[in-house]
Amino acid sequence: MYQWLDDRLSIGKLYAKAFRKAFPVHHSFFLGEITLFSFVTLVLTGIFLTLNYEPSIRPVSGSLSGGQEVPAAYYSILYIDSLPFGAVLRSLHHWAAHIMIAAAFLHMLRIHLTGAYKNPRELNWIVGVFLLVLAIITAFTGYALPFDNYALTATKIGYEIGAAAPWVGKLMSDILFAGELSPTNTQTIPRLYPVHVLWLPLALIGLIGAHLAIMIKQKHTQPKYAEKVAPGKIVGVPLFPQQAAMMGILFLIYIAVTTFIAGAFLAHPVQAFGPPTANTPPVKPDWYFMWIYGILQIIPANWRFEFLGATFGPQFWGGILVPTLIILGALAIPFLDYSKDKQRYLELPSQHPFRTSFVIGMLMFYIMSTLAGYKVDLGLSNGLLWVLVFIVPVITGVVSYILLKAVYGKSWNQEVEVEFIGKGSAADD
Amino acid sequence: MADHEATAHHHHEEDPQAQATRRAILQAAIGVSAGAAVLSTLWVGAGLIPREEKVPSKEPVAVGDTLVFATGPKAGQEITLDDLRAAQGEKIPFIIAFPKSPENVVKKDLITNTVMVILADPAKMSPETRQHASPEGVLAYSAVCKHLGCTVSLWQNDTWLCPCHGGKYDIYNQAKVVGGPVPAPVPQLPVKVEGGKVVVAGEFLGKPGADV
Numbered sequence: 001m002y003q004w005l006d007d008r009l010s011i012g013k014l015y016a017k018a019f020r021k022a023f024p025v026h027h028s029f030f031l032g033e034i035t036l037f038s039f040v041t042l043v044l045t046g047i048f049l050t051l052n053y054e055p056s057i058r059p060v061s062g063s064l065s066g067g068q069e070v071p072a073a074y075y076s077i078l079y080i081d082s083l084p085f086g087a088v089l090r091s092l093h094h095w096a097a098h099i100m101i102a103a104a105f106l107h108m109l110r111i112h113l114t115g116a117y118k119n120p121r122e123l124n125w126i127v128g129v130f131l132l133v134l135a136i137i138t139a140f141t142g143y144a145l146p147f148d149n150y151a152l153t154a155t156k157i158g159y160e161i162g163a164a165a166p167w168v169g170k171l172m173s174d175i176l177f178a179g180e181l182s183p184t185n186t187q188t189i190p191r192l193y194p195v196h197v198l199w200l201p202l203a204l205i206g207l208i209g210a211h212l213a214i215m216i217k218q219k220h221t222q223p224k225y226a227e228k229v230a231p232g233k234i235v236g237v238p239l240f241p242q243q244a245a246m247m248g249i250l251f252l253i254y255i256a257v258t259t260f261i262a263g264a265f266l267a268h269p270v271q272a273f274g275p276p277t278a279n280t281p282p283v284k285p286d287w288y289f290m291w292i293y294g295i296l297q298i299i300p301a302n303w304r305f306e307f308l309g310a311t312f313g314p315q316f317w318g319g320i321l322v323p324t325l326i327i328l329g330a331l332a333i334p335f336l337d338y339s340k341d342k343q344r345y346l347e348l349p350s351q352h353p354f355r356t357s358f359v360i361g362m363l364m365f366y367i368m369s370t371l372a373g374y375k376v377d378l379g380l381s382n383g384l385l386w387v388l389v390f391i392v393p394v395i396t397g398v399v400s401y402i403l404l405k406a407v408y409g410k411s412w413n414q415e416v417e418v419e420f421i422g423k424g425s426a427a428d429d
Numbered sequence: 430m431a432d433h434e435a436t437a438h439h440h441h442e443e444d445p446q447a448q449a450t451r452r453a454i455l456q457a458a459i460g461v462s463a464g465a466a467v468l469s470t471l472w473v474g475a476g477l478i479p480r481e482e483k484v485p486s487k488e489p490v491a492v493g494d495t496l497v498f499a500t501g502p503k504a505g506q507e508i509t510l511d512d513l514r515a516a517q518g519e520k521i522p523f524i525i526a527f528p529k530s531p532e533n534v535v536k537k538d539l540i541t542n543t544v545m546v547i548l549a550d551p552a553k554m555s556p557e558t559r560q561h562a563s564p565e566g567v568l569a570y571s572a573v574c575k576h577l578g579c580t581v582s583l584w585q586n587d588t589w590l591c592p593c594h595g596g597k598y599d600i601y602n603q604a605k606v607v608g609g610p611v612p613a614p615v616p617q618l619p620v621k622v623e624g625g626k627v628v629v630a631g632e633f634l635g636k637p638g639a640d641v
Binding site: 314 | 477478479486499500525527537538539540543572576577578579580581582583590591592593594595606609610611612613639640641
């Protein structure tokens with residue numbers, strides 16, 4: 001049987017070529033895998049949801065809504081929640097999306113802090129940035145699907161932020177949401193549904209494929225010690241069976257933990273929010289949008305001018321310009337910090353104080369602008385928040401730079417000496 | 430096969446000019462067809478732009494419309510002076526309303542028709558505000574926040590508060606912005622009271638809806 005298959009598919013060759021690919025082992029290397037597992041979980045739970053979801057807002061009534069007439073999309077969520085484990089699977093879909101974005105972000109931080117984006121991996125860094133942005137956009141297009149009052153309000157804010165883009169914004173928003181987002185627009189759900197369950201996931205699958213293919217082609221970066229153990233070679237375990245076993249175990253742990261979270265913390269109770277009305281509940285965005293939400297709250301109302309028929313106002317500065325600049329900045333990183341030689345080994349964050357303190361400063365910026373999202377709840381003043389959001393990150397960056405130099409500066413010199421001695425002795429040999 | 434080779438050979442040997450011309454023609458053909466492909470994609474893609482529907486429930490608010498409850502158990506019912514008096518004592522002292530045409534169509538499918546109506550002390554109002562309120566103190570504004578289009582639905586320390594990004598309006602002074610990132614005041618809607626019902630007495634004093 002094996003021989004028969006091998007004759008046709010050359011399994012032996014495939015095994016030698018693909019399945020023996022070496023994987024360097026480090027616990028931070030699992031972040032990308034966790035992102036991938038989240039995506040797999042999202043697809044699987046998403047399939048279950050699509051099979052029970054009605055992408056329409058035609059009015060329906062039934063026992064689940066207590067005889068009240070509600071939009072069909074909303075009613076189908078009540079139906080899903082009434083199925084065995086339906087609410088848990090819907091909750092798992094919700095939390096897996098959060099974990100995917102968080103894991104992708106941490107994965108990106110790991111790459112950034114270790115300089116793994118440098119030559120020749122600039123292209124994969126760019127694909128990665130697009131993957132993170134696309135994952136967030138995909139999550140956003142799923143917001144409105146339960147069609148409860150909270151979901152619609154949160155999506156409406158996104159609609160208006162899109163419409164704040166100069167000249168083309170209104171058109172783009174109208175195309176994505178099939179007209180103005182309102183509780184009675186019958187076109188919106190049929191437009192968002194295929195975008196969320198088909199087109200964006202297809203785009204994600206394509207980009208994930210490219211990301212992994214480039215990674216396999218370029219090989220992993222690996223910890224520094226590998227250079228001493230076997231210079232120029234990948235020190236690690238083969239994909240099959242060792243790495244595959246680790247991935248399998250990690251996937252099982254992932255499913256176990258997320259299913260526990262999903263069951264213990266049921267996400268987004270649509271009954272509590274009710275179907276959409278003309279009134280707006282107090283909404284807060286998900287954590288990955290909270291920093292934009294925070295910046296929107298602290299931009300002064302009078303920062304506004306008109307230019308060639310387009311309005312540049314607070315919504316544009318906070319909702320579009322700042323995020324766009326950060327995405328462009330992220331795309332530019334491998335070209336600003338370019339190495340001529342090919343990067344094979346990871347760099348220690350402690351040995352790159354500028355880069356590391358920059359990352360710490362940026363993290364502080366995210367934390368502080370997230371805090372600004374709680375401006376009204378905490379009664380914080382605008383002046384204080386401006387200091388927290390724009391001054392504190394700079395101070396944090398400078399202080400961590402000084403600290404990194406003071407604490408690790410000495411050991412760099414020592415290491416250089418050790419290397420020098422090492423080279424000297426090698427020459428003696 | 431042999432023919433082909435012979436032709437290729439012939440060109441290569443004799444006429445580099447012809448080869449250059451052929452390349453230019455091919456390049457032009459590729460360019461033109463790529464351009465045509467992009468244009469036709471845009472042309473077909475224009476089908477994604479939603480069409481405007483003309484239905485009575487989407488007409489903008491007009492003089493002579495009455496205001497009806499937009500939400501709650503009384504949704505669709507006309508708002509009376511008594512309803513407004515009752516609301517005065519509540520945590521939220523105003524009512525979110527939709528206009529209803531004399532033909533009994535509730536114009537609920539146009540978001541910018543969402544209106545806030547409140548019974549307030551005329552003595553507290555600025556002269557311009559009072560001018561467009563009813564003598565009893567019935568006062569109405571567009572309820573769609575100028576910032577990002579949420580319904581302004583909260584009330585805090587005598588100011589009208591948007592729950593989404595903390596925009597604050599002073600309802601006694603033409604909804605002047607007194608806090609938050611809101612770019613402009615919401616327009617006032619002139620109203621009067623007829624037979625105990627709230628009736629629209631004029632157009633919005635500005636453009637309703639998010640100002641983006």
